[in-house]
Amino acid sequence: MLHLASQSPRRRQLLEQLGVDFAVLDVDVPEQRAPGESPRDYVSRVARDKARAGLAALAHAGDALVLGADTEVVLDDEVFGKPRDAADAVAMLRRLSGRTHAVISAVWLVGAGGEQCEVCESQVRFATLDEPAIAAYVASGEPFGKAGAYAIQGRGAAMLAHLDGSYSGVMGLPLFETARLLRHGGISPAG
């Protein structure tokens, strides 16, 4: 049985797109970048921790496979996670305005038989945002719970001037890479 170790409704929705059966596991792992850890290593480690925590939470793991994922926005080697509050969201959006940032998503598939990982990196160019636009976007509530304080799948799409990479990866679960992991694990996604 496939499990998705995630509380994110976006990841659930994205995995459903692949047409595979799965159950959801609630996991909560600390997300703190270690000193000297590269953004890519950090994202991968957190995704692995989520998948491992999910596997550990199963009473009878048997031949279960658990997917864990993490997504972060990276600008100038700085990692932007989910904003703490409105002021943090405003600060992130000011920094992203008019610039190109990376979105890194990592996915791990773990089971008793082993562990495999895929990392997907996209480049996103933001429009230049003025203060009223930032204030209105934060007031909409959409930035909360989203890395970098925006959602490509929502009103945030209006601020994305260019995407070079994976739409599903930016949204939280890169589906091309996830499907490849599942096939390696013996699960055939639809299509």
Ligand SMILES: Cc1cn([C@H]2C[C@H](O)[C@@H](COP(=O)(O)OP(=O)(O)OP(=O)(O)O)O2)c(=O)[nH]c1=O
């Ligand atoms: C950049 C971007 C991120 N996001 C979301 C995806 C993730 O839910 C979130 C990044 O936070 P994560 O820590 O990756 O995930 P999470 O805490 O929401 O869920 P879980 O750890 O339980 O799996 O940002 C969007 O929905 N749209 C976007 O455009």
